[in-house]
Amino acid sequence: MDYPGTVSELTDGLRQGGYLADRGLATTLLVSLSLHRPVLLEGEVGVGKTEVAKTLAGVYGRKLIRLQCYEGIDTSQALYEWDYARQMLAIRALSERQLADDQAVDKLFGPKFLLQRPLLEAVQAGEQAVLLIDEIDRADDEFEAFLLEVLSDFQISIPEIGTITAPSRPAVILTSNRTRELHDALRRRCLYHWIGYPTAERETQIVLVREPAAAEQLTRKVVRAVHRLRELDLAKPPGVAETIDWVRTLGFLGETELTAQAADDTLGAVIKDRDDLELVRENLAEITSGA
Amino acid sequence: MPDQAAPAFAGVLVGFARELRAAGLTTGTGDVLAYCSAMTPLDPSDLVDLYWAGRATLVRRHEDIAVYDRVFRRYFLDEGAPAARELLLPASAVAHAEAALVMPGAEQEPPGEEERPVLGWMASDVDALKHRSFAACTPAELAALRRIMARIRLTPPRRRTRRTKPAASGRAPDLRKTIRESMRMHGEPAELFFRRRKTRLRPLILVLDISGSMADYSRHLLQFAYSARRAATRVEVFCFGTRLTRITRALEHRLPDAALAQAAQAVVDWDGGTRIGQSLDTFVRRWGRNGLCRGGVVVICSDGLDRGDPEVLATAMERLSRLCYRIVWLNPHKGDNADFRPSTLGMMVAAPHIDLLLSGHDLASLEQLAQMLPALT
Numbered sequence: 001m002d003y004p005g006t007v008s009e010l011t012d013g014l015r016q017g018g019y020l021a022d023r024g025l026a027t028t029l030l031v032s033l034s035l036h037r038p039v040l041l042e043g044e045v046g047v048g049k050t051e052v053a054k055t056l057a058g059v060y061g062r063k064l065i066r067l068q069c070y071e072g073i074d075t076s077q078a079l080y081e082w083d084y085a086r087q088m089l090a091i092r093a094l095s096e097r098q099l100a101d102d103q104a105v106d107k108l109f110g111p112k113f114l115l116q117r118p119l120l121e122a123v124q125a126g127e128q129a130v131l132l133i134d135e136i137d138r139a140d141d142e143f144e145a146f147l148l149e150v151l152s153d154f155q156i157s158i159p160e161i162g163t164i165t166a167p168s169r170p171a172v173i174l175t176s177n178r179t180r181e182l183h184d185a186l187r188r189r190c191l192y193h194w195i196g197y198p199t200a201e202r203e204t205q206i207v208l209v210r211e212p213a214a215a216e217q218l219t220r221k222v223v224r225a226v227h228r229l230r231e232l233d234l235a236k237p238p239g240v241a242e243t244i245d246w247v248r249t250l251g252f253l254g255e256t257e258l259t260a261q262a263a264d265d266t267l268g269a270v271i272k273d274r275d276d277l278e279l280v281r282e283n284l285a286e287i288t289s290g291a
Numbered sequence: 292m293p294d295q296a297a298p299a300f301a302g303v304l305v306g307f308a309r310e311l312r313a314a315g316l317t318t319g320t321g322d323v324l325a326y327c328s329a330m331t332p333l334d335p336s337d338l339v340d341l342y343w344a345g346r347a348t349l350v351r352r353h354e355d356i357a358v359y360d361r362v363f364r365r366y367f368l369d370e371g372a373p374a375a376r377e378l379l380l381p382a383s384a385v386a387h388a389e390a391a392l393v394m395p396g397a398e399q400e401p402p403g404e405e406e407r408p409v410l411g412w413m414a415s416d417v418d419a420l421k422h423r424s425f426a427a428c429t430p431a432e433l434a435a436l437r438r439i440m441a442r443i444r445l446t447p448p449r450r451r452t453r454r455t456k457p458a459a460s461g462r463a464p465d466l467r468k469t470i471r472e473s474m475r476m477h478g479e480p481a482e483l484f485f486r487r488r489k490t491r492l493r494p495l496i497l498v499l500d501i502s503g504s505m506a507d508y509s510r511h512l513l514q515f516a517y518s519a520r521r522a523a524t525r526v527e528v529f530c531f532g533t534r535l536t537r538i539t540r541a542l543e544h545r546l547p548d549a550a551l552a553q554a555a556q557a558v559v560d561w562d563g564g565t566r567i568g569q570s571l572d573t574f575v576r577r578w579g580r581n582g583l584c585r586g587g588v589v590v591i592c593s594d595g596l597d598r599g600d601p602e603v604l605a606t607a608m609e610r611l612s613r614l615c616y617r618i619v620w621l622n623p624h625k626g627d628n629a630d631f632r633p634s635t636l637g638m639m640v641a642a643p644h645i646d647l648l649l650s651g652h653d654l655a656s657l658e659q660l661a662q663m664l665p666a667l668t
Contacts, residue, residue, distance in 0.1 A: 027343035031329040072453025084466040179582035191347040235576055
């Protein structure tokens with residue numbers, strides 16, 4: 001299925017996949033797909049940065065290739081690696097005469113012994129892939145510089161094989177939690193979009209799209225409570241993912257009302273820090289009262 | 292859009308980019324090109340599309356969004372806006388955009404973001420603030436700065452990374468090299484090669500007190516921060532009096548005068564009161580939590596005279612000590628006094644979490660810091 005040509009079509013498509021994108025996000029994605037530029041998504045934790053890529057791939061029948069970044073990630077984990085054990089076995093199996101033959105060695109460094117890692121996979125898949133480079137801020141800056149090279153040309157040089165160029169550009173989505181300042185050079189190659197917390201109305205819709213089984217009345221109350229939680233001075237304010245979790249937890253327990261007791265029992269779904277828990281418990285009645 | 296209108300339209304976009312540049316955003320020609328081509332799949336007469344396409348292509352970081360919004364409003368929406376005249380936009384289009392764009396303006400500001408009132412205050416009432424002028428260092432100060440930079444290399448302790456490098460011996464075999472070399476021996480791995488984990492410097496975070504009680508030192512601290520910023524690889528610098536300001540980016544200038552001037556501009560509460568607890572709490576919440584100081588060495592320069600609630604300081608210090616690798620506290624009041632006991636309430640509250648307490652009141656003590664830093668365990 002081809003990517004759509006207008007913002008509203010894209011929004012509808014994503015909605016079918018269970019993702020509610022606002023106008024800004026949809027516009028940014030559309031522009032990125034038509035200009036073949038990567039998108040850099042930043043925003044609070046748990047607002048659906050990773051989810052966009054998954055939905056985009058799912059709805060438009062693309063293969064999702066995910067590169068989860070971490071400190072110290074290097075080319076052998078991101079790009080390619082030779083399958084050394086198999087190479088070794090193959091060498092041992094070769095006879096003396098075969099070894100003298102050039103082709104035997106060529107075969108040893110051929111596609112058969114090449115282990116593809118996400119970036120190479122994405123380059124070979126071209127536009128059949130959605131490449132998700134998750135939490136790029138966790139990788140160190142050396143990796144960022146390397147990524148820059150791949151993202152600008154979409155070609156990868158393997159000394160033994162040659163240069164592999166993407167037949168067409170995959171859709172690329174980078175996410176960052178801003179734990180580290182990214183290089184301007186990388187930012188310049190990307191379109192930028194900031195995903196903030198949604199409004200209460202929108203968040204209710206999001207939860208209902210993700211959890212169709214949830215009761216609307218209860219969902220509204222939970223969303224209202226979560227918004228009140230975000231106003232508190234928490235070390236880790238809950239994201240949309242936590243709201244969905246909370247509704248799911250309450251639904252699982254068969255609760256129909258967000259009473260102070262029910263909230264207290266299930267608080268672990270939204271609050272993930274001990275100090276925060278104490279603060280919330282003190283104000284629990286107030287948080288659930290209007291709900 | 293008819294074709295002959297295209298140059299005029301592009302002209303409007305270029306003009307908009309120029310306005311953004313004037314407002315302090317780094318907008319290159321390439322970005323403007325991207326902006327123009329981004330409008331191809333969109334509707335150029337729709338201001339909402341114009342807004343979002345521009346925000347995706349011209350804005351690079353979250354902090355710039357507010358500036359973008361302001362310039363966009365001035366350029367496209369306000370009465371007599373240059374673009375509205377140029378593009379002959381009907382009033383209804385502007386009204387429609389006004390209605391649609393109130394949302395993104397309101398949405399992008401999550402509650403709890405403390406920057407907003409601060410910026411507003413800065414813009415409206417500049418005179419109320421004490422900006423300290425660092426525009427001109429005296430020749431003597433410049434010389435001192437050069438001396439610090441020449442003599443003091445701040446080298447934080449090292450940590451092992453997950454990256455490896457070839458080594459003569461080690462635990463992990465270097466399969467790639469072993470196989471490659473064995474080719475020469477007809478596939479006989481005659482020699483084993485190894486790899487070993489690399490080490491790299493831990494991040495260094497300077498948190499400087501520039502409140503009234505530290506007035507005599509703050510200027511030197513900033514110079515010190517500048518030289519540290521240039522000496523080690525990963526250095527973050529924060530200032531606080533009553534509130535916390537990140538000045539890492541401001542210090543990123545090759546010329547010391549310009550860097551210090553930028554930093555002084557960024558800080559709004561020179562010589563004011565001190566709220567160490569509050570400031571450290573902000574630091575932990577906004578930056579520490581996100582991993583800025585994880586595994587790093589945090590150097591706090593303050594006299595510990597806290598006007599705020601000691602409870603807040605205690606909690607913040609405890610959190611900080613869990614987040615970072617080591618905490619070093621420079622207290623100028625310690626002086627050369629070897630058996631200095633912290634007497635201020637703030638210091639006493641913070642003391643249990645401090646790994647190393649130094650004085651930092653003169654160049655010699657900073658040298659001492661530089662000397663002790665690499666071996667900090």
